Amino acid sequence: MTKDEVRAKWAVAKRMVQITQDEWDSHNVEAQAIKFVKAKLKIAIYYLSQLDEHDSNYTMPFTGNQMKKALxxxxxxxxxxxxxxxxxxxxxxxxxxxxxxxxxxxxTA
Structure with missing residues (x-):
């Protein structure tokens, strides 16, 4: 895949894991937990996009629905x-x- 194709493939997932300003500014337990989950998913998406860029075959460790549920x-x-x-x-x-x-x-951080 080209870099543009990879960007398009992962665009929605990347938007889902963007940490909002409110999440950055908040220091409560829930905000810290969502920041952690989003950061880990952001890194996972980065690794998967690297695999796509290099046309590697891989099996997704999670589905879109699992990701939505985790968020x-x-x-x-x-x-x-x-x-x-x-x-x-x-x-x-x-x-x-x-x-x-x-x-x-x-x-990534």
Whole structure:
């Protein structure tokens, strides 16, 4: 896939995980949990988009519906655990596939 095709494929997911200014400004437990979940999903999407850019075959560790469910309030411990697990799985897939790639790590936080 070209970079433009990858951007188009992941545009909706990236919008869903954008951390709002209110979430950044808030320091309550719920806001911190949603920031964590969104940050992990943002990183997972970055890894998946790298795989797409390099035309790698992979199996999605989560579905769109699972992602939507993980972002619903109130954020539970399971939502946090799922997002962290998916991020880790995506990184492992990327790391396994990237041995021959030439890329620069994007700053995600």
């Amino acid at each position: 619903k309030s109130p954020i539970t411990k399971q939502n946090v655990k799922d997002a962290a697990d998916w991020c880790h799985q995506c990184r492992l897939m990327r790391d396994k596939a990237c041995t021959s790639w030439s890329y620069e790590e994007e700053k």
